[in-house]
Amino acid sequence: MHIDLNRQSRSSLPQQISDTLEQRIASGLLPPGSRLPSVRGLALSLKVSQVTVSKAYAALAARGLIHCSHGKGCYVAAGESGQETAGDWQDRYDDYLPRAQLWHNFKDSAVAYPFHLAAIHSSLLPLREIGSTMASLVLEQPEVMAAYGNFQGDHELREVMAGHLLRRSIRVQPEELMMTSGAQQGIDLVARTFVGPGDTVYLEAPSYTGAIDVFAGRGAEMVFVPMDRDGMRVDLLTRLCDRRPPKLIYTIPSYQNPSGVTMSLSRRQRLLELARSYRCLIVEDDPFSDLYFQSPPPPAIKSMDAAGHVIYIKSFSKVLAPGCRMACVAADGNILSRLIAAKSSSDLGSPLLTQRAMLPFISGKYDAYAGKLRRQLSQRLEKATALLERHAPPGVSWITPQGGLSLWLELPASVNINRLQKLAEEKGLSFLPGDVCYAGGIPSRHIRLCYSQMTEQEQEQGMLLFLGLLQAYLQEEAAAPSGIALKL
Amino acid sequence: MHIDLNRQSRSSLPQQISDTLEQRIASGLLPPGSRLPSVRGLALSLKVSQVTVSKAYAALAARGLIHCSHGKGCYVAAGESGQETAGDWQDRYDDYLPRAQLWHNFKDSAVAYPFHLAAIHSSLLPLREIGSTMASLVLEQPEVMAAYGNFQGDHELREVMAGHLLRRSIRVQPEELMMTSGAQQGIDLVARTFVGPGDTVYLEAPSYTGAIDVFAGRGAEMVFVPMDRDGMRVDLLTRLCDRRPPKLIYTIPSYQNPSGVTMSLSRRQRLLELARSYRCLIVEDDPFSDLYFQSPPPPAIKSMDAAGHVIYIKSFSKVLAPGCRMACVAADGNILSRLIAAKSSSDLGSPLLTQRAMLPFISGKYDAYAGKLRRQLSQRLEKATALLERHAPPGVSWITPQGGLSLWLELPASVNINRLQKLAEEKGLSFLPGDVCYAGGIPSRHIRLCYSQMTEQEQEQGMLLFLGLLQAYLQEEAAAPSGIALKL
Incomplete structure (x- = not known):
């Protein structure tokens, strides 16, 4: 595994190593169950001390992202749906891909309401x-x-x-x-x-x-x-x-x-x-x-x-x-x-x-086309914000954009966006979680919803579905004792 | 200028630096007249001694590829048609392109007889x-x-x-x-x-x-x-x-x-x-x-x-x-x-x-198309090799390929392939010089000629033109006192 280390960086070396591994895990480049390199092997290939690598692994293990055991080495945590897979030579074959969030978020767009995709519906295109x-x-x-x-x-x-x-x-x-x-x-x-x-x-x-x-x-x-x-x-x-x-x-x-x-x-x-x-x-x-x-x-x-x-x-x-x-x-x-x-x-x-x-x-x-497209997109945005104003639960906020294709929503701090995303996908709806718009594990309370890539009817159905889902999530959360996983 | 140095390489560091600069010059990434970084600046950015950089520059200067003068620094030699250009901030803006022979050799294909291009003429394609x-x-x-x-x-x-x-x-x-x-x-x-x-x-x-x-x-x-x-x-x-x-x-x-x-x-x-x-x-x-x-x-x-x-x-x-x-x-x-x-x-x-x-x-x-294409290409190859057998000057050799699109000709050791290439281009004919099929300045006596990217008539005319040119080049060379540049 190749990791670019920068000794002039404000981040420590263990931090840089754990950040990179976290991004690889988050984008699925290190799938659940895959084996991490040995502490000794990674230290040797990165030309750092074993202590540095051990610190990085300990930080990841403390956050539940990997599991380590004596004699068997460290593995990426299996997650909720993951399976342990047998590592072979391919898993150990070095690459230079520190993250791949495009691939991770856009490889499968077969949902009914693809709000994650910043695109324009084919009926509006020339x-x-x-x-x-x-x-x-x-x-x-x-x-x-x-x-x-x-x-x-x-x-x-x-x-x-x-x-x-x-x-x-x-x-x-x-x-x-x-x-x-x-x-x-x-x-x-x-x-x-x-x-x-x-x-x-x-x-x-x-x-x-x-x-x-x-x-x-x-x-x-x-x-x-x-x-x-x-x-x-x-x-x-x-x-x-x-x-x-x-x-x-x-x-x-x-x-x-x-x-x-x-x-x-x-x-x-x-x-x-x-x-x-x-x-x-x-x-x-x-x-x-x-x-x-x-x-x-x-x-x-x-x-x-x-x-x-x-x-x-x-x-x-x-x-x-x-x-x-x-x-x-x-x-x-x-x-x-x-x-x-x-x-x-x-x-x-x-x-x-x-x-x-x-x-x-x-x-x-x-130019004539662009003028017409602007009017159509503007109407779609109006419909989307009208639905938000009517149905968005308290604590959800946004700034109405003056152009473009998407809305950037801020959700209440209590929302676990990854969990909300899984629930939405089960209902055939996707959005882009805000943390993929940063690097280095910066947590985000935002999500991106695009309002131009479906038919008007689908857009309305999808917005209502999403807002209902969010409402139910927040109600369930308010009712649930803290620490217990939500089963919506 | 970014240069990847490998301290485990069999090549010395000055050699690696001069090889990379040579490849950049050969592919036109460092055009004639452009200014090289100062010895001190390059040494600092590559984390090597100034002596190392000086050795690399001296080797390039000895081969006439760059000119250095006290106080003014080093410049890429102007070459035959080159002009000295004023370096500005863009010339000093670092990049990660050590060579670009595709760009250098294929950016302009507007010659009448593009033998350099390994392609199939549109009349043969479906x-x-x-x-x-x-x-x-x-x-x-x-x-x-x-x-x-x-x-x-x-x-x-x-x-x-x-x-x-x-x-x-x-x-x-x-x-x-x-x-x-x-x-x-x-x-x-x-x-x-x-x-x-x-x-x-x-x-x-x-x-x-x-x-x-x-x-x-x-x-x-x-x-x-x-x-x-x-x-x-x-x-x-x-x-x-x-x-x-x-x-x-x-x-x-x-x-x-x-x-x-x-x-x-x-x-x-x-x-x-x-x-x-x-x-x-x-x-x-x-x-x-x-x-x-x-x-x-x-x-x-x-x-x-x-x-x-x-x-x-x-x-x-x-x-x-x-x-x-x-x-x-x-x-x-x-x-x-x-x-x-x-x-x-x-x-x-x-x-x-x-x-x-x-x-x-x-x-x-x-499959049916491929069978037909094979017969057509085979006939073209036959014609090309027949012309070679009849008209190639002594000392030119080749192995008739059993498939594919091109001929790999070995020319007599005395031929300066770059000069031959310039002469050919003046007549509207191009070929691929063999040295771009290696890295690190390995000299080659070969050239690649493709026999499938023109009409049959153009191919025949082009082959005859090329072989005539080669013949004249060798005769002139035999007649010229050594050391005097040929003016064909």
């Missing part, structure tokens, strides 16, 4: 238009399916994208854009190119779990910066950077995922100044800025970026056709050329067909 | 069939474009794939397969999951440059194992493993890329035994086993794998529709589950649409 372009392409120019696209992406589409971004005050040349298979790949390419063990990455607290997975995979030291209603607390970030200079700052400034908060213009400006003074990169992940309900968010940080400090990632998957996996990355100079090099080794470039199929829609019909 | 399935799908079930596929790949396609592999003696369940965006992504996922700094990866000498890029990017210690006519010398590999246990062995056993050599059955068996005894993984990359010209190659190593030591990667992109970016990875147990976790953070899964579009062809028409 699939017929994109599909008809695609059909003409494959029938009339089938050779488009034979081409390895170029690594950077189709030139014509990049021209259209440059125009699209210009209308949003972002001035970039087609040569300064790269197409990727979704924003997730964009984030991943940045991380594999520029982030390595011990590099400090700052993120909003909470942040997108898929970005956290990626930075964790690179051995980054992640620091989560608190937010208020104006977004990331750049004043706090400035002080943190004094102690630990940033390699990279990851932000979702508009309708942040998962909190829904939008960063103010002055914070955006100060963040960019900070990046300039530290000569570091900002990754501006922007899936939602077109999905505003009242007025557009402040201009993108990229629109103010004169010296190439911002890598801007614009997802088109979410808003147009998730299955087409398309995003656009804007960067310049040798930051961009290194990202293109990384793209080449990662998959030889994204398919030309999907790029060409989306081109006419983005160039001609996008 | 694009109309796949296109018509795709058109029906997007018109009749447009919601297929809205779905994030599952991370592992479409279940129905995995069932078809399991049947396809079974007909090739590979017994796997649909649950033991994962779909990836081409074989390149399959290799990349294996590397990011299981390979890290200092891990030993064994490869054939020469090997696929895209795999070398990926393993280099993970900081692996790559060891290239010589081949003979029966493939990788497993006897030599066994002795090498005694000194340096393998983390992973990467092989292309059938019609190896680039050499065309096929590994014998007994070597395949011995390789698997070796992997078992070292409890390591074999990555069996198999794009070409269906493209045999006389008789099929020996069974895949995966077909003999009882204990999950083989990760089998089958590309369908090359043979069906490169732009659809599709490959299938067979592995089991918690080797596979970790690969699926890595796939999730890398791009959230491959598009469902392309998977569904290729499904009917693979399940029903593939």
Whole structure:
């Protein structure tokens, strides 16, 4: 088992080891019953003392996450539904995956009410238009399916994208854009190119779990910066950077995922100044800025970026056709050329067909479509919040977002969110527990519910089901003597 | 600049530093005129002495790759067409890309005769069939474009794939397969999951440059194992493993890329035994086993794998529709589950649409198509070798491959392959220089020419052009006084 240890970290070595093991256990990478390496073996491979490893194991055992016994070694606790499995050579074959919460939370979406998924229901997407372009392409120019696209992406589409971004005050040349298979790949390419063990990455607290997975995979030291209603607390970030200079700052400034908060213009400006003074990169992940309900968010940080400090990632998957996996990355100079090099080794470039199929829609019909989509999403949000206001038990709170796809609910401190999640799944309903939007075992009282990925009727049924479930959970809890497991 | 140093390596530290810098320069990641870090700065960041860095720089300067001057620092030599550029903060922003030969060699394929590209011309591919399935799908079930596929790949396609592999003696369940965006992504996922700094990866000498890029990017210690006519010398590999246990062995056993050599059955068996005894993984990359010209190659190593030591990667992109970016990875147990976790953070899964579009062809028409394709490729190979036999200058040699897409030519020792490449590119013709199929500056007298990616007429014209160029080069060279640059 490979664990990136950082001797300059504020966390002790035993703490770093137990944090990593906890994240592996929490994401199912170390399944119940799997055997941990011996204290001696792990100490040897990590080049630390056996005492350090023993302390880490003792901390995990004290929290019931693993069981150790003399002579037999340590095993991941079987949990409620787990089985003890026989470890074999594969279990002992080292890997470099410290966590995988995307995989853990999204691998099986076969529930009736998938509130965990931040997606837009197919009936709201322009699939017929994109599909008809695609059909003409494959029938009339089938050779488009034979081409390895170029690594950077189709030139014509990049021209259209440059125009699209210009209308949003972002001035970039087609040569300064790269197409990727979704924003997730964009984030991943940045991380594999520029982030390595011990590099400090700052993120909003909470942040997108898929970005956290990626930075964790690179051995980054992640620091989560608190937010208020104006977004990331750049004043706090400035002080943190004094102690630990940033390699990279990851932000979702508009309708942040998962909190829904939008960063103010002055914070955006100060963040960019900070990046300039530290000569570091900002990754501006922007899936939602077109999905505003009242007025557009402040201009993108990229629109103010004169010296190439911002890598801007614009997802088109979410808003147009998730299955087409398309995003656009804007960067310049040798930051961009290194990202293109990384793209080449990662998959030889994204398919030309999907790029060409989306081109006419983005160039001609996008703006009108986005206007209509905003109205539909806004109505859905209104319905969801109306249900919350009417049926949410006392102690549940939320801030109504001004755009985006999801609600970030704070639950009463007494709620055991993991248990609530299991109960919900039994009823065919899923949500995203807030703690996966942090790293390092920070407990969260929040959950994320998306209001756009079902039909309106399903959404209403699902919200009522969830709120009823939450109510019953809290009543049962209030009635139950403490310490006794709830059987709802 | 980040450089993975291995103090257990047989190479000295200055050698490791200069090797990495050389690879970065050779792949254009450090462009002509860019400034290298100061000796003091690099020594500090790599935690080595300044003497070590100075030795590395001196070695590069002695070979003309960089220029150093007192007070001004060291710069990458401007080369023949290069310009000195002003370094700025971006040039000094650290990355983790030690090389990028795929990017360097394939980013611009706009030549008239792209012999460097191992691809099949669109007229030979079943694009109309796949296109018509795709058109029906997007018109009749447009919601297929809205779905994030599952991370592992479409279940129905995995069932078809399991049947396809079974007909090739590979017994796997649909649950033991994962779909990836081409074989390149399959290799990349294996590397990011299981390979890290200092891990030993064994490869054939020469090997696929895209795999070398990926393993280099993970900081692996790559060891290239010589081949003979029966493939990788497993006897030599066994002795090498005694000194340096393998983390992973990467092989292309059938019609190896680039050499065309096929590994014998007994070597395949011995390789698997070796992997078992070292409890390591074999990555069996198999794009070409269906493209045999006389008789099929020996069974895949995966077909003999009882204990999950083989990760089998089958590309369908090359043979069906490169732009659809599709490959299938067979592995089991918690080797596979970790690969699926890595796939999730890398791009959230491959598009469902392309998977569904290729499904009917693979399940029903593939075998008949492959038979026809084999005959067409075999005829093309015959034509190419006939031209070689008639027109190749003395000293050029090759082994006629029994399958696959390319010829591996050995040129006379006197040929400066980089110069020949520049001359060829001026005439609109490209080939792959052999040295990119190794790592660490191993000089090669080989080049790879593919015979399947143009029309037959273009192929013939291109071969004649190339052979004429080579002839003229050798004549000029014979006439020129040594030491004077050729101006062909």
